[in-house]
Amino acid sequence: MMTPSDVKATLSFSDGSASMELPIYKGTVGPDVIDIRKLYGQTGKFTYDPGFLSTASCNSTITYIDGDKGELLYRGYPIEQLAEQCDYLDTCYLLLYGDLPNADERGTFHKRVLNHTMVNEQMQFFLRGFRRDAHPMAVMTGLVGALSAFYHDSTDINNPEHREIAAIRLIAKMPTLVAMSYKYGIGQPYMYPRNDLSYAGNFLRMMFATPCEDYKVNPVIERALDRIFILHADHEQNASTSTVRLCGSSGTNPFAAIAAGVACLWGPAHGGANEACLNMLEDIQKMGGVAKVGEFMEQVKDKNSGVRLMGFGHRVYKNYDPRAKLMRETCHEVLNELGLHDDPLFKLAMALEKIALEDDYFVARKLYPNVDFYSGIVQRAIGIPVQLFTAIFALARTVGWIAQLNEMIADPEYKIGRPRQLFVGAATRNVKPLAER
Numbered sequence: 001m002m003t004p005s006d007v008k009a010t011l012s013f014s015d016g017s018a019s020m021e022l023p024i025y026k027g028t029v030g031p032d033v034i035d036i037r038k039l040y041g042q043t044g045k046f047t048y049d050p051g052f053l054s055t056a057s058c059n060s061t062i063t064y065i066d067g068d069k070g071e072l073l074y075r076g077y078p079i080e081q082l083a084e085q086c087d088y089l090d091t092c093y094l095l096l097y098g099d100l101p102n103a104d105e106r107g108t109f110h111k112r113v114l115n116h117t118m119v120n121e122q123m124q125f126f127l128r129g130f131r132r133d134a135h136p137m138a139v140m141t142g143l144v145g146a147l148s149a150f151y152h153d154s155t156d157i158n159n160p161e162h163r164e165i166a167a168i169r170l171i172a173k174m175p176t177l178v179a180m181s182y183k184y185g186i187g188q189p190y191m192y193p194r195n196d197l198s199y200a201g202n203f204l205r206m207m208f209a210t211p212c213e214d215y216k217v218n219p220v221i222e223r224a225l226d227r228i229f230i231l232h233a234d235h236e237q238n239a240s241t242s243t244v245r246l247c248g249s250s251g252t253n254p255f256a257a258i259a260a261g262v263a264c265l266w267g268p269a270h271g272g273a274n275e276a277c278l279n280m281l282e283d284i285q286k287m288g289g290v291a292k293v294g295e296f297m298e299q300v301k302d303k304n305s306g307v308r309l310m311g312f313g314h315r316v317y318k319n320y321d322p323r324a325k326l327m328r329e330t331c332h333e334v335l336n337e338l339g340l341h342d343d344p345l346f347k348l349a350m351a352l353e354k355i356a357l358e359d360d361y362f363v364a365r366k367l368y369p370n371v372d373f374y375s376g377i378v379q380r381a382i383g384i385p386v387q388l389f390t391a392i393f394a395l396a397r398t399v400g401w402i403a404q405l406n407e408m409i410a411d412p413e414y415k416i417g418r419p420r421q422l423f424v425g426a427a428t429r430n431v432k433p434l435a436e437r
Contacts, residue, residue, distance in 0.1 A: 002027075002059050009034045017043070029064060046420040056237075058245065058411070062095060062403050063236045070319030074234060075099070083326045088229040088396075089113055089199050092171055095234055095403040116172035117193035117202060120150040123177070127184050136391040137266040139181040145259035147173070155253035157409055166254040167402045174395040175199070179206035182388055200226040203395075208383065220337040221382055224330045228375050231323040232393050234400025240264040240271065244401040245408050246417040254405060261401045262394045271393040274376035277311030278386045281345055281352070289344055293351045301361055311373030312356055313366065320368045327374035334381050349377050 005024040012019035020042050023035040033056045036047055049055045064073045072079040075094050082091055086100065093101045093109045101109055126146055130139050147169070148155050154165040176193055183190050183206075191206045201217040204225060209215030235241070240261040247260040265271035284296050299307040314321050335341050341350075353369050356362045379389055408414050 005032060011039075011043075013043075025059075027059075030066070040420075046422070048422050052242075057242060057417075058237065058408060058414075060237070060404070060407060061098070062407060063234045063400070065236050065316055067314075067316040067318050070317055070322050072235075072322050079231065079322050080326060083227050083230050086230070087198070087200075088226045088233070091230050091233050092399040095399050096167060096406070112168055113172045114195050114197075114199065114202070116168055117176050117195070119173050119176050119180070123150065124180065124190060127180060130184070132185055132187065134185070136178070136181045136185065136388050137262065137394070139184075140177065140391050140394060141259055141263045141266070143177045143181065144170075144174075144262050145256060148253045148255035151255070155255065157248060157251055157253055157257075157405075160410075163254060163402075163406050163409065167399075167406070170254070170258055170398050170402060174398050175203040176206060178388070178391045178395050179203060181391065182207055182385075198222060198226070200229065204382075218337070220333060224334045224378055225382065227326065227330050228378065228392070229396040231326060231371055231375070232396035234397070234403065237404075238270070239267070240397065241401060241404050244405050248405045248408060249414060249417045251416075254402065257405055258398060258401055261397070265394050265397065266390060271390040271397075273310065273370075274372035274379070274393070275386050275389045277372050278376045278380055278389070280308075280310040281349055284352075285345055285348055290348050290351050293348065293355065297352075297355050297359065309356075309367065311376065312362070312369055314370045317370070318366055321370045323371035324369055324374055327371050327378065328369070331374040331378050331381075334378050338381055340381050343381075346377060346381065349373075 002025045005026050007024055009022040009024055010019055011022055020039070022039070025033050025035060027033070040046055047055070062075065064076075065071065074082060074091065075098055077094065077100070082094070086094075089110050090100060090106065092113070093105065123143065123146070127139070127143065130142070151166070151169055154162045154169065156162040180190050189211060191209050191211075193202050193206060197205060197217065201222045204217055204222060205215050237245075243264040244257050244261040248254070248257040268276050284292060287296065296307070297309075299305040300309045335343075335346055340346050353373070356367060356369055362368075376386075376389060379392065380386065384392065
């Protein structure tokens, strides 16, 4: 809830134009905001803020990040508590409805999601139109957008019941779509979902089982994957979430809005960061592995080398990313369970981690290992190919996108998004005849 502050901001101009008073609103926590909605109407001026670094685009009750403290809250609950005491579907319920479920609500919600994991059989024929070597995110952008063609009975974004059905469908079917795109790429038969398995367990089975033999879900791997889902479920007004909100503000259907989020997440500066991190580790491995880590880190320190350290530091967190702490524990649990601590690539990753946590250059700049660094290592250890990492991020983030989209649609103040610009191109000019150009 936006609470007006007694303090007002006064905007004055040195050219003698009339000054104006701007209201200030206080949130529950975090910076106050200056309300500039009437700025253009009263002054004929816009604000200029590339990348929206100082602009709040909405008010929200879902997720709060304090980058300086290294704090992440979903609906007020610290991410550490949720990752240790809840599962992903509990977290989905929390993000969608505002509170953690009681025992009855939990049972009903889990059943609703787990009983709607199958996708329309025609989806596999649609999938066959893609090349087998297509990037999974190219495939996922198409598949998620296509859901509106298969489930057109729940595409009215202004109908709360439709939004509810679309939310359950998207959360339930995303793992099936990701697993189908993986199986298609490697030429294996699709595995149908099983209602008796957990959300993460079901995904593992659809990914790695074949019709040839029974597949047993490893509980350590199942929990690790569930934790990856929880840690990536929402992250406030990031690029893909803002894309979903902007897309949804036009009144388009929920499947199309989520497909736009998937497309945005594909970028290497956003969801593709863990893929870029693993590619970096593989490049160092080719250079000579652990023996070359020191040399590589010296190149990172040299601004003229053009060498970038992927998977370290974060745009928002100026402290240790709380998700990275949790993922680090999970990472070591998985490596121990699978006996991979001596694997050359994981040895290399741990050597990089050690330098980043101890070297004054990285400590002073707060270039700590981030969640992408550890989740990439965990996924590779599980057997998930690097190209699929971003699709799994999209799977996990779907619930956050839906929660944010639903919140926006229910907000009486929401309008279609329409950023302004500072125009610096040519002023009005006349078209000359062709011979004079």
